Amino acid sequence: MSAGSAGRVNVEPAADPTRQGPPVSRRGMVVGVLLVVLALLGFGLWVDHEARQISATGPLPPEIVLLEPTNGATVSGPLELVFEAEAELRRGPGGWQSGPFHIHAAIDEREIMPGGDDIRRVSGIRYIWTIRSIPPGQRTLRLFWSDHRHQEVAGGGSRAVRVNAVE
Numbered sequence: 001m002s003a004g005s006a007g008r009v010n011v012e013p014a015a016d017p018t019r020q021g022p023p024v025s026r027r028g029m030v031v032g033v034l035l036v037v038l039a040l041l042g043f044g045l046w047v048d049h050e051a052r053q054i055s056a057t058g059p060l061p062p063e064i065v066l067l068e069p070t071n072g073a074t075v076s077g078p079l080e081l082v083f084e085a086e087a088e089l090r091r092g093p094g095g096w097q098s099g100p101f102h103i104h105a106a107i108d109e110r111e112i113m114p115g116g117d118d119i120r121r122v123s124g125i126r127y128i129w130t131i132r133s134i135p136p137g138q139r140t141l142r143l144f145w146s147d148h149r150h151q152e153v154a155g156g157g158s159r160a161v162r163v164n165a166v167e
Helices: 026-057
Strands: 064-068 079-085 090-092 095-098 101-107 110-112 119-123 126-131 137-146 161-165
Touching: 064 137, 079 137, 101 126
Parallel strands: none
Antiparallel strands: 064 079, 079 126, 090 095, 095 101, 101 110, 101 137, 119 126, 137 161
């Protein structure tokens, strides 16, 4: 205790044994929270980047071979795409898939995904995908694999075939 100039007594609080260092200001607290948020955001971006690298350099999708229709064929709806996949397909929550990849088709680069009953196994790794309708005219068809974000995965896709679709 010490006596003040006006006869007052100043009592200094006892030191808190659980507290170490100087008190943290509100500004310091805000800066700390912002740094944590930025660190978490950076970590999230890094994880996303790594996931993209894995899909780009990770396991390769099985090869798809489009057997029918053949190049130059005349087709009508319903259109049956007969294909083989290097690995067995199964129905999953993301569509017809093999491992982390699921199958898509492109008709003139318009992507479509099969419904649960649109693909059926013929034998072994041979399948038929029934597409209900195809617009008339010259069309380009191909099959390819997509990842969980429905982004096309490099490799494994079929060659493109040109067909003449009629009503």
